Amino acid sequence: MNGASRAALAAARERLDALTDSTSVDAAKLAEELAAVTALLDREVSLRRVLTDPARAGEAKAELAGQLLSGQVGGPTADLIGGMVRTRWSRARDLVDSVEELAATAELTAAQRAGSLDDVEDELFRFGRIVEGSTGLRAALTDRSATVVAKTTLLRSLLGGRADPVTERLVVRLVTQPRGRSLEVGLQTLSRLAAARRDRRVAVVTSAVPLTDVQKQRLGAALAKLYGHAMHLNLEVDPEVLGGITVRVGDEVINGTVAARLEEAEQRLAG
Template sequence: MRGTSSTSLREVTQRFEQLLRGDDVVLGTVAADLFGIADAIDSSNQLVRTLSDGGRPAEVKESVVCSLFEGKVGPVALELTLEVVRRRWSEQEDVLDALEQLGVEALLEQASREDALGAVEEELFQVSRLIEDSGELSGALDDARGTPGRREGIITRLLEGRAHPLTVALAARGVERRSDLKPARRLLAFAEIASARRRRLLAVVASARPLAPEQLDRLGSILAGIYGREVQINTELDEDVVGGLRIEVGDDLYDATVLARLAQARTRLVA
Protein backbone atom coordinates (compact mmCIF):
# COMPACT_ATOMS: atom_id res chain seq x y z
CA MET A 1 0.00 0.00 0.00
CA ARG A 2 1.11 3.54 -0.69
CA GLY A 3 0.19 7.10 0.25
CA THR A 4 -2.95 7.49 2.31
CA SER A 5 -3.49 3.75 2.60
CA SER A 6 0.01 3.21 3.97
CA THR A 7 -0.61 5.76 6.73
CA SER A 8 -4.01 4.27 7.54
CA LEU A 9 -2.62 0.74 7.71
CA ARG A 10 0.15 1.86 10.05
CA GLU A 11 -2.39 3.50 12.39
CA VAL A 12 -4.68 0.47 12.37
CA THR A 13 -1.74 -1.86 13.02
CA GLN A 14 -0.75 0.20 16.04
CA ARG A 15 -4.27 -0.19 17.42
CA PHE A 16 -4.08 -3.90 16.63
CA GLU A 17 -0.92 -4.26 18.72
CA GLN A 18 -2.67 -2.55 21.65
CA LEU A 19 -5.74 -4.80 21.48
CA LEU A 20 -3.67 -7.99 21.40
CA ARG A 21 -2.10 -7.29 24.78
CA GLY A 22 -5.13 -8.68 26.59
CA ASP A 23 -4.61 -12.11 28.14
CA ASP A 24 -8.08 -13.26 27.04
CA VAL A 25 -7.48 -12.61 23.33
CA VAL A 26 -7.62 -15.80 21.26
CA LEU A 27 -5.52 -14.94 18.22
CA GLY A 28 -6.79 -17.74 16.00
CA THR A 29 -10.36 -16.59 16.58
CA VAL A 30 -9.45 -12.97 15.83
CA ALA A 31 -7.84 -14.05 12.55
CA ALA A 32 -10.81 -16.21 11.53
CA ASP A 33 -13.21 -13.36 12.33
CA LEU A 34 -11.21 -10.83 10.30
CA PHE A 35 -10.95 -13.18 7.31
CA GLY A 36 -14.68 -13.83 7.50
CA ILE A 37 -15.46 -10.10 7.68
CA ALA A 38 -13.22 -9.39 4.68
CA ASP A 39 -14.92 -12.13 2.67
CA ALA A 40 -18.39 -10.92 3.62
CA ILE A 41 -17.58 -7.36 2.54
CA ASP A 42 -15.91 -8.63 -0.63
CA SER A 43 -19.09 -10.51 -1.59
CA SER A 44 -20.91 -7.21 -2.25
CA ASN A 45 -19.52 -4.55 -4.56
CA GLN A 46 -21.91 -2.03 -3.03
CA LEU A 47 -20.65 -2.85 0.45
CA VAL A 48 -17.02 -2.47 -0.64
CA ARG A 49 -17.80 0.92 -2.19
CA THR A 50 -19.71 2.08 0.88
CA LEU A 51 -17.06 1.14 3.41
CA SER A 52 -14.14 2.46 1.33
CA ASP A 53 -15.79 5.77 0.39
CA GLY A 54 -13.63 8.51 1.91
CA GLY A 55 -16.39 11.06 1.38
CA ARG A 56 -18.93 9.14 3.44
CA PRO A 57 -19.17 10.05 7.16
CA ALA A 58 -17.34 7.62 9.42
CA GLU A 59 -20.46 7.28 11.56
CA VAL A 60 -22.41 5.89 8.62
CA LYS A 61 -19.76 3.29 7.85
CA GLU A 62 -19.47 2.33 11.51
CA SER A 63 -23.23 1.84 11.65
CA VAL A 64 -23.11 -0.48 8.64
CA VAL A 65 -20.34 -2.56 10.21
CA CYS A 66 -22.14 -2.85 13.53
CA SER A 67 -25.44 -3.83 11.90
CA LEU A 68 -23.72 -6.59 9.94
CA PHE A 69 -21.21 -8.00 12.40
CA GLU A 70 -22.00 -7.01 16.00
CA GLY A 71 -22.74 -10.15 18.00
CA LYS A 72 -21.47 -12.37 15.16
CA VAL A 73 -17.75 -11.82 15.66
CA GLY A 74 -15.57 -11.20 18.70
CA PRO A 75 -15.06 -7.71 20.16
CA VAL A 76 -11.43 -7.43 19.00
CA ALA A 77 -12.24 -8.20 15.36
CA LEU A 78 -15.22 -5.84 15.45
CA GLU A 79 -13.15 -3.01 16.92
CA LEU A 80 -10.42 -3.51 14.33
CA THR A 81 -12.97 -3.45 11.52
CA LEU A 82 -14.36 -0.19 12.85
CA GLU A 83 -10.81 1.20 12.98
CA VAL A 84 -10.37 0.23 9.31
CA VAL A 85 -13.57 1.83 8.01
CA ARG A 86 -12.99 5.04 9.97
CA ARG A 87 -9.91 5.78 7.90
CA ARG A 88 -9.28 6.87 4.34
CA TRP A 89 -7.92 4.45 1.74
CA SER A 90 -6.45 5.11 -1.68
CA GLU A 91 -8.14 2.14 -3.37
CA GLN A 92 -11.32 0.19 -2.61
CA GLU A 93 -9.40 -3.09 -2.37
CA ASP A 94 -7.14 -1.61 0.32
CA VAL A 95 -9.94 -1.98 2.88
CA LEU A 96 -10.09 -5.72 2.18
CA ASP A 97 -6.29 -6.01 2.12
CA ALA A 98 -6.05 -4.23 5.48
CA LEU A 99 -8.54 -6.58 7.14
CA GLU A 100 -6.75 -9.59 5.72
CA GLN A 101 -3.33 -8.34 6.78
CA LEU A 102 -4.57 -7.85 10.33
CA GLY A 103 -5.78 -11.46 10.30
CA VAL A 104 -2.40 -12.60 9.01
CA GLU A 105 -0.67 -10.53 11.69
CA ALA A 106 -2.80 -12.24 14.35
CA LEU A 107 -1.68 -15.71 13.20
CA LEU A 108 1.94 -14.57 13.00
CA GLU A 109 1.71 -13.13 16.52
CA GLN A 110 0.52 -16.56 17.65
CA ALA A 111 3.55 -18.08 15.89
CA SER A 112 5.78 -15.61 17.71
CA ARG A 113 4.29 -16.57 21.07
CA GLU A 114 4.96 -20.22 20.23
CA ASP A 115 8.56 -19.34 19.28
CA ALA A 116 7.81 -20.58 15.76
CA LEU A 117 7.79 -17.36 13.76
CA GLY A 118 11.07 -18.07 11.99
CA ALA A 119 9.95 -21.59 11.06
CA VAL A 120 6.59 -20.35 9.75
CA GLU A 121 8.30 -17.66 7.69
CA GLU A 122 10.65 -20.19 6.10
CA GLU A 123 7.82 -22.65 5.40
CA LEU A 124 5.70 -19.96 3.76
CA PHE A 125 8.60 -19.12 1.49
CA GLN A 126 9.13 -22.78 0.61
CA VAL A 127 5.42 -23.32 -0.14
CA SER A 128 5.46 -20.20 -2.32
CA ARG A 129 8.39 -21.64 -4.31
CA LEU A 130 6.67 -25.03 -4.51
CA ILE A 131 3.59 -23.47 -6.10
CA GLU A 132 5.69 -21.32 -8.39
CA ASP A 133 7.72 -24.29 -9.61
CA SER A 134 4.75 -26.59 -10.26
CA GLY A 135 2.66 -25.65 -13.27
CA GLU A 136 -0.02 -28.17 -12.31
CA LEU A 137 -0.31 -26.92 -8.73
CA SER A 138 -0.13 -23.27 -9.75
CA GLY A 139 -2.85 -23.83 -12.34
CA ALA A 140 -5.13 -25.62 -9.88
CA LEU A 141 -4.77 -22.88 -7.26
CA ASP A 142 -5.20 -20.07 -9.78
CA ASP A 143 -8.23 -21.60 -11.52
CA ALA A 144 -10.92 -18.93 -11.61
CA ARG A 145 -13.57 -21.64 -11.92
CA GLY A 146 -12.50 -23.32 -8.68
CA THR A 147 -14.24 -22.51 -5.41
CA PRO A 148 -12.37 -21.10 -2.40
CA GLY A 149 -13.09 -24.33 -0.54
CA ARG A 150 -11.56 -26.43 -3.29
CA ARG A 151 -8.37 -24.35 -3.38
CA GLU A 152 -8.13 -24.45 0.40
CA GLY A 153 -8.61 -28.22 0.35
CA ILE A 154 -5.79 -28.71 -2.14
CA ILE A 155 -3.21 -26.79 -0.14
CA THR A 156 -4.38 -28.19 3.21
CA ARG A 157 -4.08 -31.80 2.02
CA LEU A 158 -0.64 -31.01 0.65
CA LEU A 159 0.72 -29.45 3.84
CA GLU A 160 -1.05 -31.09 6.78
CA GLY A 161 1.42 -33.10 8.82
CA ARG A 162 4.32 -31.63 6.86
CA ALA A 163 4.24 -28.00 8.05
CA HIS A 164 3.42 -26.06 11.20
CA PRO A 165 -0.37 -25.74 11.68
CA LEU A 166 -0.09 -21.95 11.47
CA THR A 167 1.72 -22.27 8.15
CA VAL A 168 -1.13 -24.47 6.93
CA ALA A 169 -3.70 -21.90 8.08
CA LEU A 170 -1.86 -19.03 6.40
CA ALA A 171 -1.31 -20.98 3.19
CA ALA A 172 -5.00 -21.88 3.10
CA ARG A 173 -5.90 -18.22 3.42
CA GLY A 174 -3.36 -17.30 0.78
CA VAL A 175 -4.97 -19.49 -1.86
CA GLU A 176 -8.57 -19.09 -0.70
CA ARG A 177 -9.04 -15.40 -1.48
CA ARG A 178 -8.91 -14.20 -5.06
CA SER A 179 -6.83 -11.08 -5.68
CA ASP A 180 -4.61 -9.46 -8.29
CA LEU A 181 -1.67 -11.45 -6.90
CA LYS A 182 -1.06 -15.06 -7.87
CA PRO A 183 -1.23 -17.59 -4.97
CA ALA A 184 2.57 -18.02 -4.87
CA ARG A 185 3.07 -14.26 -4.63
CA ARG A 186 0.44 -13.94 -1.89
CA LEU A 187 2.24 -16.50 0.25
CA LEU A 188 5.54 -14.73 -0.37
CA ALA A 189 3.84 -11.52 0.80
CA PHE A 190 2.76 -13.32 3.99
CA ALA A 191 6.38 -14.45 4.49
CA GLU A 192 7.50 -10.84 4.09
CA ILE A 193 5.04 -9.78 6.80
CA ALA A 194 6.52 -12.47 9.07
CA SER A 195 10.00 -11.21 8.31
CA ALA A 196 8.93 -7.66 9.16
CA ARG A 197 7.59 -8.89 12.52
CA ARG A 198 11.07 -10.26 13.19
CA ARG A 199 12.43 -6.79 12.33
CA ARG A 200 14.03 -8.18 9.21
CA LEU A 201 13.73 -7.73 5.49
CA LEU A 202 13.24 -10.78 3.31
CA ALA A 203 15.58 -11.26 0.36
CA VAL A 204 15.06 -13.94 -2.29
CA VAL A 205 18.40 -14.84 -3.91
CA ALA A 206 18.46 -16.95 -7.05
CA SER A 207 21.64 -18.58 -8.33
CA ALA A 208 22.56 -21.38 -10.74
CA ARG A 209 24.53 -23.18 -8.02
CA PRO A 210 24.21 -23.37 -4.22
CA LEU A 211 25.99 -20.54 -2.42
CA ALA A 212 28.61 -21.33 0.20
CA PRO A 213 27.94 -20.22 3.80
CA GLU A 214 30.68 -17.58 3.60
CA GLN A 215 29.09 -16.17 0.42
CA LEU A 216 25.71 -15.94 2.14
CA ASP A 217 27.28 -14.23 5.17
CA ARG A 218 29.00 -11.67 2.94
CA LEU A 219 25.85 -11.04 0.94
CA GLY A 220 23.87 -10.63 4.17
CA SER A 221 26.36 -8.03 5.40
CA ILE A 222 26.18 -6.12 2.10
CA LEU A 223 22.37 -6.06 2.11
CA ALA A 224 22.25 -5.08 5.79
CA GLY A 225 24.55 -2.16 4.95
CA ILE A 226 22.27 -1.07 2.11
CA TYR A 227 19.00 -1.30 4.05
CA GLY A 228 20.21 -0.49 7.55
CA ARG A 229 18.66 -3.59 9.10
CA GLU A 230 19.13 -7.35 9.21
CA VAL A 231 18.08 -9.18 6.05
CA GLN A 232 16.73 -12.73 6.03
CA ILE A 233 18.07 -14.49 2.92
CA ASN A 234 16.14 -17.30 1.27
CA THR A 235 17.86 -18.99 -1.65
CA GLU A 236 16.57 -20.80 -4.72
CA LEU A 237 18.31 -22.51 -7.63
CA ASP A 238 17.55 -21.27 -11.13
CA GLU A 239 19.49 -22.59 -14.11
CA ASP A 240 18.67 -19.41 -16.04
CA VAL A 241 20.81 -17.40 -13.62
CA VAL A 242 24.18 -17.67 -15.33
CA GLY A 243 27.39 -16.38 -13.74
CA GLY A 244 25.81 -14.20 -11.10
CA LEU A 245 22.87 -13.63 -8.77
CA ARG A 246 19.32 -12.32 -8.95
CA ILE A 247 18.31 -10.68 -5.69
CA GLU A 248 14.81 -9.49 -4.79
CA VAL A 249 14.23 -7.42 -1.66
CA GLY A 250 10.63 -6.27 -1.58
CA ASP A 251 10.10 -4.24 -4.74
CA ASP A 252 13.85 -3.91 -5.37
CA LEU A 253 15.49 -6.17 -7.94
CA TYR A 254 19.25 -6.59 -8.33
CA ASP A 255 19.90 -8.68 -11.42
CA ALA A 256 23.62 -9.34 -11.86
CA THR A 257 23.42 -12.33 -14.18
CA VAL A 258 25.25 -12.77 -17.47
CA LEU A 259 21.95 -12.88 -19.35
CA ALA A 260 20.81 -9.64 -17.72
CA ARG A 261 24.06 -7.90 -18.65
CA LEU A 262 23.77 -9.13 -22.25
CA ALA A 263 20.21 -7.84 -22.43
CA GLN A 264 21.32 -4.45 -21.11
CA ALA A 265 24.16 -4.31 -23.66
CA ARG A 266 21.73 -5.22 -26.45
CA THR A 267 19.38 -2.45 -25.36
CA ARG A 268 22.19 0.14 -25.37
CA LEU A 269 23.30 -0.95 -28.86
CA VAL A 270 19.77 -0.66 -30.25
CA ALA A 271 19.35 2.77 -28.66
Protein backbone atom coordinates (compact mmCIF):
# COMPACT_ATOMS: atom_id res chain seq x y z
CA MET A 1 0.00 0.00 0.00
CA ASN A 2 1.10 3.55 -0.66
CA GLY A 3 0.72 6.89 1.09
CA ALA A 4 -2.84 7.52 2.19
CA SER A 5 -3.80 3.84 2.34
CA ARG A 6 -0.86 2.97 4.58
CA ALA A 7 -1.82 5.73 7.00
CA ALA A 8 -5.50 4.72 6.90
CA LEU A 9 -4.65 1.10 7.67
CA ALA A 10 -2.40 2.11 10.56
CA ALA A 11 -5.25 4.15 12.05
CA ALA A 12 -7.67 1.25 11.57
CA ARG A 13 -5.29 -1.13 13.34
CA GLU A 14 -5.15 1.23 16.30
CA ARG A 15 -8.95 1.41 16.44
CA LEU A 16 -9.18 -2.38 16.28
CA ASP A 17 -6.67 -2.73 19.12
CA ALA A 18 -8.68 -0.26 21.19
CA LEU A 19 -11.85 -2.24 20.56
CA THR A 20 -10.38 -5.65 21.30
CA ASP A 21 -8.64 -4.39 24.43
CA SER A 22 -12.12 -4.36 25.94
CA THR A 23 -13.14 -7.79 27.18
CA SER A 24 -16.77 -6.86 26.46
CA VAL A 25 -16.07 -7.08 22.72
CA ASP A 26 -16.38 -10.58 21.25
CA ALA A 27 -13.29 -10.75 19.03
CA ALA A 28 -14.48 -13.87 17.18
CA LYS A 29 -17.83 -12.26 16.36
CA LEU A 30 -16.07 -9.08 15.27
CA ALA A 31 -13.88 -11.17 12.95
CA GLU A 32 -16.90 -12.92 11.45
CA GLU A 33 -18.65 -9.63 10.75
CA LEU A 34 -15.54 -8.02 9.28
CA ALA A 35 -15.11 -11.05 7.01
CA ALA A 36 -18.71 -10.58 5.83
CA VAL A 37 -18.00 -6.90 5.09
CA THR A 38 -14.89 -7.96 3.17
CA ALA A 39 -16.96 -10.29 1.01
CA LEU A 40 -19.53 -7.53 0.38
CA LEU A 41 -16.94 -4.95 -0.66
CA ASP A 42 -15.05 -7.47 -2.78
CA ARG A 43 -18.26 -8.38 -4.60
CA GLU A 44 -19.67 -4.85 -5.00
CA VAL A 45 -17.06 -2.91 -6.96
CA SER A 46 -19.20 0.22 -7.32
CA LEU A 47 -19.86 0.32 -3.57
CA ARG A 48 -16.21 0.24 -2.58
CA ARG A 49 -15.49 2.96 -5.13
CA VAL A 50 -18.18 5.17 -3.60
CA LEU A 51 -16.88 4.51 -0.08
CA THR A 52 -13.33 5.49 -1.09
CA ASP A 53 -14.23 8.39 -3.40
CA PRO A 54 -12.04 11.33 -2.29
CA ALA A 55 -14.60 13.77 -3.71
CA ARG A 56 -17.22 12.64 -1.17
CA ALA A 57 -17.27 13.92 2.38
CA GLY A 58 -16.08 11.43 4.98
CA GLU A 59 -19.21 11.80 7.10
CA ALA A 60 -21.42 11.14 4.06
CA LYS A 61 -19.50 7.93 3.33
CA ALA A 62 -19.70 6.85 6.96
CA GLU A 63 -23.45 7.49 6.97
CA LEU A 64 -23.90 5.41 3.82
CA ALA A 65 -21.87 2.54 5.31
CA GLY A 66 -23.92 2.75 8.49
CA GLN A 67 -27.18 2.51 6.55
CA LEU A 68 -25.96 -0.50 4.57
CA LEU A 69 -24.70 -2.34 7.64
CA SER A 70 -27.54 -1.43 9.99
CA GLY A 71 -29.00 -4.58 11.49
CA GLN A 72 -26.38 -6.71 9.74
CA VAL A 73 -23.44 -6.20 12.10
CA GLY A 74 -22.91 -5.13 15.68
CA GLY A 75 -21.98 -1.68 16.92
CA PRO A 76 -18.20 -2.31 17.17
CA THR A 77 -18.00 -3.48 13.55
CA ALA A 78 -20.14 -0.60 12.29
CA ASP A 79 -18.01 1.93 14.20
CA LEU A 80 -14.80 0.43 12.86
CA ILE A 81 -15.99 0.47 9.23
CA GLY A 82 -17.35 4.00 9.68
CA GLY A 83 -13.95 5.18 10.82
CA MET A 84 -12.25 3.48 7.90
CA VAL A 85 -14.42 5.04 5.19
CA ARG A 86 -14.00 8.50 6.72
CA THR A 87 -10.29 8.35 5.96
CA ARG A 88 -8.60 8.67 2.58
CA TRP A 89 -7.51 5.61 0.56
CA SER A 90 -5.12 5.54 -2.39
CA ARG A 91 -7.06 2.73 -4.08
CA ALA A 92 -10.54 1.33 -3.54
CA ARG A 93 -9.12 -2.18 -3.29
CA ASP A 94 -6.89 -1.16 -0.38
CA LEU A 95 -9.99 -0.67 1.75
CA VAL A 96 -11.09 -4.26 1.10
CA ASP A 97 -7.63 -5.66 1.78
CA SER A 98 -7.50 -3.74 5.05
CA VAL A 99 -10.91 -4.91 6.28
CA GLU A 100 -9.82 -8.47 5.49
CA GLU A 101 -6.59 -8.00 7.48
CA LEU A 102 -8.56 -6.67 10.45
CA ALA A 103 -10.86 -9.70 10.30
CA ALA A 104 -7.87 -12.04 10.51
CA THR A 105 -6.30 -9.96 13.27
CA ALA A 106 -9.51 -10.11 15.30
CA GLU A 107 -9.51 -13.91 14.98
CA LEU A 108 -5.91 -14.05 16.16
CA THR A 109 -6.79 -11.77 19.05
CA ALA A 110 -9.47 -14.29 20.05
CA ALA A 111 -6.81 -17.01 19.98
CA GLN A 112 -4.45 -14.87 22.04
CA ARG A 113 -7.14 -14.32 24.67
CA ALA A 114 -7.73 -18.07 24.82
CA GLY A 115 -4.01 -18.78 25.16
CA SER A 116 -3.88 -20.71 21.88
CA LEU A 117 -2.04 -18.25 19.60
CA ASP A 118 1.12 -20.38 19.53
CA ASP A 119 -0.94 -23.40 18.47
CA VAL A 120 -2.60 -21.39 15.69
CA GLU A 121 0.77 -20.19 14.40
CA ASP A 122 2.13 -23.74 14.29
CA GLU A 123 -1.03 -25.16 12.71
CA LEU A 124 -1.03 -22.57 9.93
CA PHE A 125 2.58 -23.42 9.16
CA ARG A 126 1.99 -27.18 9.20
CA PHE A 127 -1.11 -26.87 7.03
CA GLY A 128 0.93 -24.90 4.51
CA ARG A 129 3.52 -27.66 4.40
CA ILE A 130 0.82 -30.31 3.96
CA VAL A 131 -0.65 -28.41 1.01
CA GLU A 132 2.81 -27.90 -0.47
CA GLY A 133 3.47 -31.63 -0.31
CA SER A 134 0.13 -32.76 -1.76
CA THR A 135 -0.60 -31.79 -5.36
CA GLY A 136 -4.04 -33.38 -5.19
CA LEU A 137 -5.08 -31.50 -2.06
CA ARG A 138 -3.86 -28.18 -3.40
CA ALA A 139 -5.74 -28.77 -6.66
CA ALA A 140 -8.94 -29.53 -4.76
CA LEU A 141 -8.64 -26.45 -2.58
CA THR A 142 -7.88 -24.08 -5.47
CA ASP A 143 -10.31 -25.59 -8.01
CA ARG A 144 -12.39 -22.66 -9.27
CA SER A 145 -15.19 -24.97 -10.34
CA ALA A 146 -15.59 -26.45 -6.84
CA THR A 147 -18.34 -24.96 -4.69
CA VAL A 148 -17.77 -23.17 -1.40
CA VAL A 149 -19.71 -25.94 0.33
CA ALA A 150 -17.47 -28.63 -1.15
CA LYS A 151 -14.27 -26.83 -0.13
CA THR A 152 -15.59 -26.08 3.34
CA THR A 153 -16.63 -29.70 3.84
CA LEU A 154 -13.19 -30.91 2.75
CA LEU A 155 -11.39 -28.52 5.09
CA ARG A 156 -13.57 -29.41 8.04
CA SER A 157 -12.91 -33.08 7.43
CA LEU A 158 -9.18 -32.31 7.54
CA LEU A 159 -9.10 -29.79 10.38
CA GLY A 160 -12.23 -30.37 12.43
CA GLY A 161 -11.28 -31.58 15.90
CA ARG A 162 -7.59 -31.61 14.94
CA ALA A 163 -6.88 -27.88 14.82
CA ASP A 164 -7.82 -24.87 16.89
CA PRO A 165 -11.21 -23.40 15.84
CA VAL A 166 -9.46 -20.13 14.95
CA THR A 167 -7.12 -21.97 12.58
CA GLU A 168 -10.07 -23.69 10.96
CA ARG A 169 -12.00 -20.46 10.45
CA LEU A 170 -8.97 -18.64 9.03
CA VAL A 171 -8.16 -21.40 6.57
CA VAL A 172 -11.78 -21.84 5.47
CA ARG A 173 -12.07 -18.11 4.74
CA LEU A 174 -8.78 -18.07 2.88
CA VAL A 175 -9.71 -21.03 0.68
CA THR A 176 -13.31 -20.02 -0.01
CA GLN A 177 -12.52 -16.31 -0.52
CA PRO A 178 -9.03 -16.27 -2.10
CA ARG A 179 -9.53 -12.87 -3.75
CA GLY A 180 -6.95 -13.58 -6.42
CA ARG A 181 -4.14 -14.70 -4.09
CA SER A 182 -2.37 -18.02 -4.13
CA LEU A 183 -3.06 -20.30 -1.18
CA GLU A 184 0.62 -20.20 -0.19
CA VAL A 185 0.76 -16.39 -0.11
CA GLY A 186 -2.43 -16.27 1.93
CA LEU A 187 -1.06 -18.70 4.53
CA GLN A 188 2.22 -16.78 4.75
CA THR A 189 0.27 -13.56 5.34
CA LEU A 190 -1.73 -15.17 8.14
CA SER A 191 1.48 -16.45 9.73
CA ARG A 192 2.98 -12.96 9.68
CA LEU A 193 -0.14 -11.49 11.28
CA ALA A 194 -0.04 -14.16 13.97
CA ALA A 195 3.59 -13.34 14.73
CA ALA A 196 2.76 -9.64 14.82
CA ARG A 197 0.32 -10.23 17.67
CA ARG A 198 3.37 -10.85 19.86
CA ASP A 199 5.54 -8.27 18.11
CA ARG A 200 7.78 -10.95 16.71
CA ARG A 201 8.92 -12.13 13.29
CA VAL A 202 8.76 -15.58 11.74
CA ALA A 203 11.83 -17.69 10.93
CA VAL A 204 11.43 -20.88 8.91
CA VAL A 205 14.15 -23.27 10.09
CA THR A 206 15.04 -26.37 8.09
CA SER A 207 17.38 -28.97 9.60
CA ALA A 208 18.46 -32.52 8.78
CA VAL A 209 17.26 -33.78 12.17
CA PRO A 210 14.85 -32.31 14.75
CA LEU A 211 16.40 -29.61 16.93
CA THR A 212 16.55 -30.13 20.68
CA ASP A 213 14.82 -27.69 23.03
CA VAL A 214 18.19 -26.21 23.97
CA GLN A 215 19.11 -25.73 20.30
CA LYS A 216 15.78 -24.05 19.60
CA GLN A 217 16.23 -21.68 22.53
CA ARG A 218 19.75 -20.77 21.48
CA LEU A 219 18.76 -20.26 17.84
CA GLY A 220 15.77 -18.12 18.81
CA ALA A 221 17.93 -15.96 21.06
CA ALA A 222 20.60 -15.56 18.36
CA LEU A 223 18.05 -14.58 15.70
CA ALA A 224 16.32 -12.16 18.06
CA LYS A 225 19.68 -10.46 18.69
CA LEU A 226 20.47 -10.39 14.97
CA TYR A 227 17.13 -8.96 13.82
CA GLY A 228 16.19 -6.94 16.89
CA HIS A 229 12.86 -8.76 17.23
CA ALA A 230 11.59 -11.79 19.10
CA MET A 231 11.32 -14.74 16.73
CA HIS A 232 8.74 -17.46 16.24
CA LEU A 233 10.47 -20.55 14.81
CA ASN A 234 8.62 -22.67 12.28
CA LEU A 235 10.58 -25.92 12.22
CA GLU A 236 10.79 -28.49 9.47
CA VAL A 237 13.03 -31.51 8.94
CA ASP A 238 14.57 -32.33 5.55
CA PRO A 239 17.22 -35.10 5.45
CA GLU A 240 18.45 -33.78 2.09
CA VAL A 241 20.14 -30.81 3.76
CA LEU A 242 22.67 -33.37 5.15
CA GLY A 243 23.59 -31.32 8.21
CA GLY A 244 23.43 -27.87 9.73
CA ILE A 245 20.40 -25.65 9.27
CA THR A 246 18.80 -23.21 6.86
CA VAL A 247 16.96 -20.19 8.27
CA ARG A 248 14.59 -18.07 6.17
CA VAL A 249 13.32 -14.76 7.56
CA GLY A 250 11.15 -13.04 4.98
CA ASP A 251 13.16 -12.95 1.75
CA GLU A 252 16.51 -13.41 3.51
CA VAL A 253 18.07 -16.87 3.73
CA ILE A 254 20.88 -17.89 6.07
CA ASN A 255 22.20 -21.19 4.76
CA GLY A 256 24.52 -23.18 7.00
CA THR A 257 23.84 -26.66 5.62
CA VAL A 258 26.43 -29.16 4.46
CA ALA A 259 24.57 -29.47 1.16
CA ALA A 260 24.92 -25.72 0.56
CA ARG A 261 28.63 -25.77 1.34
CA LEU A 262 29.17 -28.73 -0.99
CA GLU A 263 27.27 -26.94 -3.76
CA GLU A 264 29.38 -23.82 -3.22
CA ALA A 265 32.59 -25.88 -3.38
CA GLU A 266 31.46 -27.52 -6.61
CA GLN A 267 30.74 -24.12 -8.14
CA ARG A 268 34.20 -22.88 -7.18
CA LEU A 269 35.84 -25.96 -8.69
CA ALA A 270 33.82 -25.60 -11.87
CA GLY A 271 34.84 -21.94 -12.09
